[in-house]
Amino acid sequence: MISTTGQAAGLLSIRNLRKSFGTNLVLDDVSLDVQQGECVVLIGASGSGKSTLLRCVNLLEVVDDGVIELAGADITDPRVNADQVRSRVGIVFQAFNLFPHLTVLQNVTLSPIKVHGLPRAEAETRARAMLERVGLSDKATAKPDELSGGQQQRVAIARALVNSPVLMLLDEVTSALDPELVGEVLSLLRELKDEGMTMLIATHEMGFAKQVADTVCFLDGGRLLEVGPPSQVLEDPEQPRTRQFLARIIEAGRL
Numbered sequence: 702m703i704s705t706t707g708q709a710a711g712l713l714s715i716r717n718l719r720k721s722f723g724t725n726l727v728l729d730d731v732s733l734d735v736q737q738g739e740c741v742v743l744i745g746a747s748g749s750g751k752s753t754l755l756r757c758v759n760l761l762e763v764v765d766d767g768v769i770e771l772a773g774a775d776i777t778d779p780r781v782n783a784d785q786v787r788s789r790v791g792i793v794f795q796a797f798n799l800f801p802h803l804t805v806l807q808n809v810t811l812s813p814i815k816v817h818g819l820p821r822a823e824a825e826t827r828a829r830a831m832l833e834r835v836g837l838s839d840k841a842t843a844k845p846d847e848l849s850g851g852q853q854q855r856v857a858i859a860r861a862l863v864n865s866p867v868l869m870l871l872d873e874v875t876s877a878l879d880p881e882l883v884g885e886v887l888s889l890l891r892e893l894k895d896e897g898m899t900m901l902i903a904t905h906e907m908g909f910a911k912q913v914a915d916t917v918c919f920l921d922g923g924r925l926l927e928v929g930p931p932s933q934v935l936e937d938p939e940q941p942r943t944r945q946f947l948a949r950i951i952e953a954g955r956l
């Protein structure tokens with residue numbers, strides 16, 4: 702997709718986004734492009750605005766100013782059907798947010814059936830394919846509390862994939878997991894990236910960011926301070942604030 706200026710517009714194009722909660726300016730003039738097939742990783746301290754940015758893209762927050770375009774269409778337009786946008790933009794949260802009283806299969810078929818009116822049989826076929834994709838075919842009839850955290854998170858990823866999204870948003874999806882379960886979820890994300898999925902990921906997993914991200918963005922107090930390839934932002938940052946943040950991460954033994 703080439704815009705009139707000759708610049709390639711992203712699959713996702715965020716322009717001059719502002720978001721406040723009361724007097725707290727949480728996203729301050731954020732502009733970011735995510736190209737088709739690109740994996741963009743958001744890093745930044747707690748409270749820097751990573752979750753809010755992802756939630757704005759999924760229309761879980763109303764933006765105060767700016768534009769978010771998905772495949773060239775402004776999704777912040779109030780006339781836009783939010784459910785349709787959400788079927789094209791999958792989101793996965795830190796806390797898996799599965800329904801505890803439903804089976805794994807029912808969790809994954811819920812949105813295709815209830816929101817998109819898919820016949821149950823078709824929704825189940827799709828859901829089973831997604832469960833197979835995340836390596837959990839044998840857990841379709843299990844309840845979430847019978848699964849490990851890593852398995853629950855993979856179900857949440859299957860649920861986000863079931864509507865064939867063009868973009869996946871992942872918000873610290875390994876932060877609630879025991880350390881030994883982090884790897885299985887990160888491997889799955891790596892595979893999705895290799896299959897060409899476009900992803901915007903907030904994470905503290907710097908090793909993963911280094912290996913998998915095409916672009917790393919450092920958010921600081923709601924401003925996008927530094928954007929570039931991981932080799933630059935993580936290994937040779939230009940901004941003192943980025944250096945400080947990474948130094949703290951290294952101190953904590955996470956890089």
Ligand code: ADP
Pocket residue numbers: 722725727745746747748749750751752753754
């Ligand atoms: P991060 O994900 O980087 O930790 P968040 O996007 O969760 O950051 O939060 C950014 C800021 O927005 C924080 O100051 C947080 O307290 C505030 N915030 C987030 N959600 C809400 C909300 N629903 N109501 C009020 N303040 C919020």
Ligand code: MG
Pocket residue numbers: 751752753872873
């Ligand atoms: Mg967050």
